[in-house]
Amino acid sequence: MISTLITGLVLGGTYALVAMGLTLQYGISRIMNLAYGEILIFAAFAAFLLFSTFGINPILGLGIVLPAAFACGYLIYGVMMQPLVTRSKKTGTLEVDSILATFGLLFVIQGIMLVTFGSNYTSYNFLNTGINVLGANVAANRLLAFALAIIIGATLFFVLTRTRWGTTIRAIAVNPDAAPLVGIDVNRTARFAFALGTMLAASGGVMISMYQTFNASMGVVFTMKALVIVIMGGLGNLMGALIAGLLLGVVETLVATYVDPGLTLAATYCLFLVVLLWKPAGLFGKAAGR
Amino acid sequence: MTRTILGLMLAILGLAALAWMPTQLGAYGVGLLLGMTGYVALASAWALFSGPTRYVSLATVAFFGIGAYTVAVLSETLPYWAVLLVAAVIGLAVALIVGLATLRLAGVYFVIFTFGLAELIRQLVTWYEVNVTGTLGRYIFLPITAEQIYWQLLAVAAGTIAIGWLISRSRLGLALKVIGDDETVAGHTGINIAGVKLALFAVSATIITLVGAIQAPRWTYVEPAIVFNPTISFLTLIMALLGGANRLWGPALGAIPLFLLFEWLSANFPNHYSIILGLLFIAIVFVVPRGVLAGIEDGWARLKRRGEAA
Amino acid sequence: MTSLLDIQNLRKQFGGLTAVNDVSFSIAEGETVALLGPNGSGKTTVLNMISGALAPTSGVIALSGEHIAGLAPNRIAHKGVARTFQLVRILPSLSVAENVIAALAFRPNHLWGRAAEERAEELLAEVGLGGRGGEHANDLTYIDQKRMELARALAAEPRLLLLDEWLSGLNPTELRTGIDLITALGQRGMTVLLVEHIMEAVRALCSRTVVMNVGTKIADGPTADVLADPAVISAYLGEGHA
Numbered sequence: 001m002i003s004t005l006i007t008g009l010v011l012g013g014t015y016a017l018v019a020m021g022l023t024l025q026y027g028i029s030r031i032m033n034l035a036y037g038e039i040l041i042f043a044a045f046a047a048f049l050l051f052s053t054f055g056i057n058p059i060l061g062l063g064i065v066l067p068a069a070f071a072c073g074y075l076i077y078g079v080m081m082q083p084l085v086t087r088s089k090k091t092g093t094l095e096v097d098s099i100l101a102t103f104g105l106l107f108v109i110q111g112i113m114l115v116t117f118g119s120n121y122t123s124y125n126f127l128n129t130g131i132n133v134l135g136a137n138v139a140a141n142r143l144l145a146f147a148l149a150i151i152i153g154a155t156l157f158f159v160l161t162r163t164r165w166g167t168t169i170r171a172i173a174v175n176p177d178a179a180p181l182v183g184i185d186v187n188r189t190a191r192f193a194f195a196l197g198t199m200l201a202a203s204g205g206v207m208i209s210m211y212q213t214f215n216a217s218m219g220v221v222f223t224m225k226a227l228v229i230v231i232m233g234g235l236g237n238l239m240g241a242l243i244a245g246l247l248l249g250v251v252e253t254l255v256a257t258y259v260d261p262g263l264t265l266a267a268t269y270c271l272f273l274v275v276l277l278w279k280p281a282g283l284f285g286k287a288a289g290r
Numbered sequence: 291m292t293r294t295i296l297g298l299m300l301a302i303l304g305l306a307a308l309a310w311m312p313t314q315l316g317a318y319g320v321g322l323l324l325g326m327t328g329y330v331a332l333a334s335a336w337a338l339f340s341g342p343t344r345y346v347s348l349a350t351v352a353f354f355g356i357g358a359y360t361v362a363v364l365s366e367t368l369p370y371w372a373v374l375l376v377a378a379v380i381g382l383a384v385a386l387i388v389g390l391a392t393l394r395l396a397g398v399y400f401v402i403f404t405f406g407l408a409e410l411i412r413q414l415v416t417w418y419e420v421n422v423t424g425t426l427g428r429y430i431f432l433p434i435t436a437e438q439i440y441w442q443l444l445a446v447a448a449g450t451i452a453i454g455w456l457i458s459r460s461r462l463g464l465a466l467k468v469i470g471d472d473e474t475v476a477g478h479t480g481i482n483i484a485g486v487k488l489a490l491f492a493v494s495a496t497i498i499t500l501v502g503a504i505q506a507p508r509w510t511y512v513e514p515a516i517v518f519n520p521t522i523s524f525l526t527l528i529m530a531l532l533g534g535a536n537r538l539w540g541p542a543l544g545a546i547p548l549f550l551l552f553e554w555l556s557a558n559f560p561n562h563y564s565i566i567l568g569l570l571f572i573a574i575v576f577v578v579p580r581g582v583l584a585g586i587e588d589g590w591a592r593l594k595r596r597g598e599a600a
Numbered sequence: 601m602t603s604l605l606d607i608q609n610l611r612k613q614f615g616g617l618t619a620v621n622d623v624s625f626s627i628a629e630g631e632t633v634a635l636l637g638p639n640g641s642g643k644t645t646v647l648n649m650i651s652g653a654l655a656p657t658s659g660v661i662a663l664s665g666e667h668i669a670g671l672a673p674n675r676i677a678h679k680g681v682a683r684t685f686q687l688v689r690i691l692p693s694l695s696v697a698e699n700v701i702a703a704l705a706f707r708p709n710h711l712w713g714r715a716a717e718e719r720a721e722e723l724l725a726e727v728g729l730g731g732r733g734g735e736h737a738n739d740l741t742y743i744d745q746k747r748m749e750l751a752r753a754l755a756a757e758p759r760l761l762l763l764d765e766w767l768s769g770l771n772p773t774e775l776r777t778g779i780d781l782i783t784a785l786g787q788r789g790m791t792v793l794l795v796e797h798i799m800e801a802v803r804a805l806c807s808r809t810v811v812m813n814v815g816t817k818i819a820d821g822p823t824a825d826v827l828a829d830p831a832v833i834s835a836y837l838g839e840g841h842a
Contacts, residue, residue: 032401034405080572084575096346097579099398100346101575103348103527104568104570105568107524107567108568111566112565115562223405223406231402235398260417262417265413266417269406269410276403280395280399461705461706465705471691471693475691476702477652477677478651478674478683479706479752479756480706480708482672482674
């Protein structure tokens with residue numbers, strides 16, 4: 001039981017990190033990014049490639065993958081999202097447009113991965129030794145991933161709550177219309193937040209590649225899980241995403257251990273359904289005025 | 291009034307011509323015609339709900355797959371018409387559950403829920419087959435010819451467009467326009483917004499389920515990965531958008547050229563198929579966000595205004 | 601006189617902010633009542649709770665004794681409450697007639713087809729838009745959009761009509777027409793609650809006035825008395841209103 005809980009928390013750490021990126025993209029940049037999971041898987045493949053071809057271990061690999069992901073996110077926002085944002089000032093259709101555009105992007109990235117890496121499950125062996133934690137045997141790579149998630153998550157949290165730039169970002173999340181009045185450049189911040197979100201997706205991908213098998217068409221599942229966590233935590237709520245992510249990790253591991261590994265997504269969905277029916281504003285969201 | 295009757299007669303004539311076409315074509319031609327009609331029905335049914343409400347449904351293949359898989363499971367135990375009925379009822383039930391959970395809320399919840407729905411149902415069916423029945427993959431041996439499938443699909447497609455036409459002239463159609471203009475006003479004039487959306491989603495999903503059920507015998511061998519292929523959702527969406535989801539004939543207009551294009555692409559570029567598809571889709575969102583028909587109308591209106599000004 | 605609308609201890613909280621605090625008043629059948637108060641005093645919030653646009657935090661709203669607080673707007677509309685909006689809300693893609701038919705088609709004893717078109721034309725004529733049903737709602741002038749909005753509200757055959765600053769933004773001639781329109785409604789026995797800033801209109805139309813300030817009710821009585829009340833005057837002057 002303890003071992004299941006620990007495994008669940010470790011998995012939940014990655015989920016929480018991934019969901020924080022998505023909540024940044026939706027909360028700040030107002031982009032509902034359906035290609036999010038594809039970016040994650042792409043980063044997983046990148047880590048795999050770096051490790052198996054160039055012998056660069058995933059920790060160092062992060063040093064390459066994360067800046068690259070940031071740049072990609074920056075580019076995607078500038079090329080694809082910016083025109084939609086500009087257009088939506090007249091039509092007010094950013095949400096639908098961004099959903100459609102990123103849905104297209106999903107197929108493009110997935111297609112590129114299928115062509116480059118094929119459709120087989122991929123994994124590599126890195127620090128796959130057991131370590132005893134409170135009497136439970138947990139693989140070293142999972143623990144490492146958890147530690148990384150904590151470090152990256154804590155850094156992000158610190159930046160957002162303690163720095164001027166973080167205040168800017170949160171101001172936009174609370175009131176995008178009023179932000180320009182106090183001299184905030186919404187477009188630049190949105191672009192930055194989108195890039196940051198992409199980077200978080202990539203960091204999640206690298207972590208997952210360390211302890212799990214993956215393939216080119218798995219992105220959808222990760223987007224799905226991240227979305228469910230974001231909704232559970234309350235749209236745009238970082239702390240909520242963190243707690244909901246850990247919760248989902250634990251629930252999934254419990255279901256996989258005691259019920260059936262084939263039903264984890266179903267468990268995710270049940271959780272989602274309960275939250276939608278019971279507290280649509282999220283477990284930690286303030287009650288939204290109707 | 292006379293224009294309506296004239297239009298109706300033209301539609302019936304066109305339908306008769308389409309129904310007669312298989313007799314003039316070989317097996318390949320009938321196959322193409324069948325696939326195309328299937329997508330006309332899917333795109334039209336999708337637009338029935340998503341066009342006016344602007345709720346992007348990504349769950350087309352979830353319902354399509356439910357229909358197809360129901361046929362695969364029941365085709366040997368029940369008569370064909372009963373199988374179709376059961377499939378439609380299951381599709382309707384799932385639509386009501388999804389709709390009741392999400393349609394009271396902002397549109398984004400609906401999109402998210404439908405986004406993973408096909409994957410969820412695929413995994414559930416797979417799990418059930420592996421763990422309970424112990425078989426993955428089923429054969430469908432039904433004495434139905436390609437022509438018969440085509441005629442059924444043609445009937446569904448025509449029926450869907452007819453339903454769209456009837457809705458546009460009914461109180462439901464007005465309710466949709468009011469909701470589209472201003473939800474607050476809609477609520478205050480007594481329109482049950484969630485109810486309208488739910489009804490429309492249920493109709494749309496049931497039709498999509500039927501299309502899946504009718505097309506199932508074409509495969510002979512069916513497994514979850516085949517009938518829950520997300521590309522079907524994607525294609526339906528892109529076709530409806532290209533033609534214009536807010537126009538009666540828009541989805542059909544988008545479905546025909548795109549279906550032929552996809553056939554050609556999958557034959558010639560099987561590996562790069564989804565990349566091209568994705569790029570094409572993005573292009574449509576950027577260039578003709580409201581569909582070709584609306585684009586043409588806008589251009590026409592602009593020309594006319596210029597003509598009046600001159 | 602029996603009371604049509606009964607509001608008791610109505611409260612609305614937005615997070616930590618109490619927008620409406622323990623407000624009670626009632627309106628008798630056939631009465632035209634004004635709800636006054638400086639900006640931000642919670643008048644529109646009260647209106648929004650009556651029409652269902654907002655759910656109260658606590659308190660009672662009863663229409664002929666039937667509790668309606670917290671119901672969805674469409675259900676409240678069906679119970680006989682219709683309203684106009686502070687910033688006029690038209691249905692821009694529809695014609696003027698269709699804007700009115702929208703309300704006719706979804707009221708409890710709904711009208712559709714020929715009957716709805718005829719009734720819409722009657723209502724439009726009543727507000728001074730006779731023969732203009734075919735125009736695009738978007739092309740109407742501001743005053744005409746307001747007239748159309750009123751026709752739409754009347755189309756629902758309400759027992760209680762809520763007018764949210766319906767007279768503001770009109771020029772003196774238009775204001776005269778507007779006041780006459782509402783007077784005519786009152787003479788037909790319609791119960792009206794209007795939120796208004798224009799004192800001339802309030803004096804002309806309303807026998808009774810309720811005043812709110814910072815979320816609470818500070819006065820309730822015959823219009824002339826209320827407007828002479830020192831507490832009311834200071835509430836307005838304190839906010840810089842005349």
